[in-house]
Amino acid sequence: MPSDPAADTTHLHQLADNIRREERRVLGFPGNLDFSLENLAPLLGVFFNNLGDPYSPDAANLNAKPYEVAVLEYFAAVAGAQPREVYGYVASSSSEALLHGLATARRMLPAAYVYASDQAHYSIRRACELLGMELVTVASCPNGTMNPEDLRVQALRRRRAGGAIVVATCGTTMLGAVDDITALRAAASAAGEVYVHVDAAGGGLVAAHTHPQPNWSFAHGADSLNVSGHKILGMPVPAGISLVRHELLSETAGGEYIAATDRTLACSRSGLASLLLWARLRSLGRTGMAALVGRCQEVAVYAVDRLERAGADPGLFPGSLTVTLTRPPTWVVGKWHLACAGERAHLVTVGHVTYAAVDEFAADVAAARCELLA
Structure with a gap:
């Protein structure tokens, strides 16, 4: 039977809003969520x-x-x-x-x-x-x-x-x-x-x-x-x-x-x-693309430093955006949408990943490590 278009539209808008609220914490998968094409x-x-x-x-x-x-x-x-x-x-x-x-x-x-x-x-x-x-x-x-x-x-x-x-x-x-x-x-x-x-x-x-x-x-x-x-x-x-x-x-x-x-x-x-x-x-142009990649690489290097301080044993292939670390507890993996394989996890510092998000993530990793050692 036909549905109420207005109700369905409201439902889909709510779905989009829910995903947007999660975007800043999506660290483990390489999809840049920082774009605006509504126009x-x-x-x-x-x-x-x-x-x-x-x-x-x-x-x-x-x-x-x-x-x-x-x-x-x-x-x-x-x-x-x-x-x-x-x-x-x-x-x-x-x-x-x-x-x-x-x-x-x-x-x-x-x-x-x-x-x-x-x-x-x-x-x-x-x-x-x-x-x-x-x-x-x-x-x-x-x-x-x-x-x-x-x-x-x-x-x-x-x-x-x-x-x-x-x-x-x-x-x-x-x-x-x-x-x-x-x-x-x-x-x-x-x-x-x-x-x-x-x-x-x-x-x-x-x-x-x-x-x-x-x-x-x-x-x-x-x-x-x-x-x-x-x-x-x-x-x-x-x-x-x-x-x-x-x-x-x-x-x-x-x-x-x-x-x-x-x-x-x-x-x-x-x-x-x-x-x-x-x-x-x-919208980016060639210089903008180069700047985007450069900033993402800088955030990756920053993440290595922050996770090193958190005791997470980070790793980074030269020039890559993928930062590996010791697999944290389930609550950290879930909160930050990490990708995991065996004893390791990773984050990928694509465009929407900010320095502030890295700081918050590293703080969670450090807190989880303290819980395990307590």
């Missing part, structure tokens, strides 16, 4: 459907493709490529973009194993299952990066498989570590031809603004990569960016009825996500 509310009354390739017109012509292309050109430059060198599209999430990269890799090396570290995101295993690719887990170094020597050994054992597909990580899930793709490509060559995909969901925009830059991008030998659109920028909806070297793509395909070429996974894609990404990038 774009009229966009919610328009259907923006980006059908097929961003670079191709389509029969419906209800799209925001020029804005999507502008977003892709920005991310291509950030990832060390010229726009003409890579094909890209705005995906529903970075995990979809990862799937697109691995599908491309499978076409290039259909019999190759996929190699990813024990610190890689679980979406890699899921993507391999969906694509029927066999995943080999490679050991990590103490700092969280993939171990090139173990990769070499694993690839050598499987050298008859017809090459190696390496999924490097730029910003590992728990430690924020950045794999050296130059070293990994050299190590995997023991198996023959090598394809390197970089899962840069959480760390791509950070690595691009870190000096000196780590070896993570197309400039360092990547064949494809995925970046999150919402984790560092801040967005009301998830989004991911897929970028692949042009020469590695399959032949142009598409549907006659949409009158567009299509090498995406989704076909119909959210034009609204592209518009929101474009608006965020325009």
